Amino acid sequence: MSDKNVMVFIEYNNGKIADVSLELICEAKKLASKLGSAVTAVAIGDKIATSLPLLGYHGCSKVFLYEDKRLANFTSVPYAKIVVETIKKYNPYIVLFGATTNGRDVAPRVASELKCGLTADCTDLQIGEHDIKDKVYKDILLQIRPAFGGNIIATIVSPESIPSMATVREGVMKISPPNMELTIEIVKEEHQLSADDFMSEVLEIVRKERSVNLKGAAIVVSAGMGAADEDSFALVKELAKTVGGVVGASRPFVDSGRLERDHQVGQTGTTVRPNLYIACGISGQIQHRAGMAESKRIIAINSDPNAPIFGIAHYGIVGDIKEIIPRMIKAYKNKL
Ligand SMILES: Cc1cc2nc3c(=O)[nH]c(=O)nc-3n(C[C@H](O)[C@H](O)[C@H](O)COP(=O)(O)OP(=O)(O)OC[C@H]3O[C@@H](n4cnc5c(N)ncnc54)[C@H](O)[C@@H]3O)c2cc1C
Numbered sequence: 001m002s003d004k005n006v007m008v009f010i011e012y013n014n015g016k017i018a019d020v021s022l023e024l025i026c027e028a029k030k031l032a033s034k035l036g037s038a039v040t041a042v043a044i045g046d047k048i049a050t051s052l053p054l055l056g057y058h059g060c061s062k063v064f065l066y067e068d069k070r071l072a073n074f075t076s077v078p079y080a081k082i083v084v085e086t087i088k089k090y091n092p093y094i095v096l097f098g099a100t101t102n103g104r105d106v107a108p109r110v111a112s113e114l115k116c117g118l119t120a121d122c123t124d125l126q127i128g129e130h131d132i133k134d135k136v137y138k139d140i141l142l143q144i145r146p147a148f149g150g151n152i153i154a155t156i157v158s159p160e161s162i163p164s165m166a167t168v169r170e171g172v173m174k175i176s177p178p179n180m181e182l183t184i185e186i187v188k189e190e191h192q193l194s195a196d197d198f199m200s201e202v203l204e205i206v207r208k209e210r211s212v213n214l215k216g217a218a219i220v221v222s223a224g225m226g227a228a229d230e231d232s233f234a235l236v237k238e239l240a241k242t243v244g245g246v247v248g249a250s251r252p253f254v255d256s257g258r259l260e261r262d263h264q265v266g267q268t269g270t271t272v273r274p275n276l277y278i279a280c281g282i283s284g285q286i287q288h289r290a291g292m293a294e295s296k297r298i299i300a301i302n303s304d305p306n307a308p309i310f311g312i313a314h315y316g317i318v319g320d321i322k323e324i325i326p327r328m329i330k331a332y333k334n335k336l
Helices: 021-033 053-057 078-089 102-116 231-241 251-253 321-335
Strands: 004-010 037-046 064-069 094-098 118-122 124-132 135-149 152-156 166-170 185-188 219-223 248-250 276-280 299-302 314-316
Touching: 004 021, 004 078, 004 102, 021 037, 021 094, 021 124, 021 135, 021 166, 021 299, 037 078, 064 078, 078 102, 094 102, 102 118, 102 166, 118 135, 135 166, 135 299, 219 231, 231 248, 231 276, 248 251, 299 321
Parallel strands: 004 037, 004 094, 037 064, 064 185, 094 166, 118 166, 219 248, 219 276, 276 299, 299 314
Antiparallel strands: 124 135, 135 152
């Protein structure tokens, strides 16, 4: 087995391991199997040991555990210092963070301390080679993400600064089914923090519930600027209700103020993979497609036959929303 291990920074949500961390463990497993190495993790908190076997079921073979009641809630400096300590001690080849509020806080601090490259918001990670002039770097992390406003997909490499580090948005990578027979080695660590490192204290956490659970929905019916008028939007909502789906939207639709940001699908919104995605009046620009292209079935309704959304739709309907959606609702109700 090679020593090019892939390490994941574990996050918690309401005392449970965050989905994004499980997604990253599963992605790390794929990368590690290409490198012939193992997946490790760093978990920081208080009384979290019992949660850790779950990481093992998803393919993590070893977790470095730091427990301290002062670490119960995320705070930037202690968490970043612990991740740095762990990387220095165990020399992972790749380190992955969620592109969450906490991941985006801690990852740049770690990268800056270790003078490593860090690519934010990757949408794909691969192991491959890269040649610059006469030098060929093998088995390096290819960090793939949209760049220049999504107009190109860039592959970013940092072959000379190990570890390679990347953040990945929630929902971009898939969680594979757990294997309950897998076990994990839990390595209890002592941190080297001083009282001065605990310079801030979390007094209260106020959670705002999401207005919609786009990620968990089996059916998403999304409104774009082609459904911007009141009647069309009402039809989109009615269609969603009829088929038992939730309402998503393109970014300009959300920007127009009719829905909260939680409804936005895409590169800077939520990544969804529902069984059915119905795009109503959405042109299908790359930034939108980045958040829904992996839906199992895509139906697109658009009056422009050349709209890019038709390039990825399984079923395309060319026509006006006001005409098509009532017919879909009627047909669906007649079938029940
Ligand atoms: C850095 C960056 C990040 C971005 N992130 C996101 C993101 O996360 N999510 C996102 O969605 N966008 C994002 N965008 C914006 C993206 O580039 C597009 O501008 C946006 O997706 C277009 O939204 P739309 O399809 O609703 O509107 P438009 O592009 O205006 O398309 C409207 C569509 O409706 C059709 N239409 C009009 N009238 C009707 C009708 N009566 N019946 C049927 N069809 C009709 C039109 O033919 C057209 O295709 C981002 C952009 C940048 C630069």
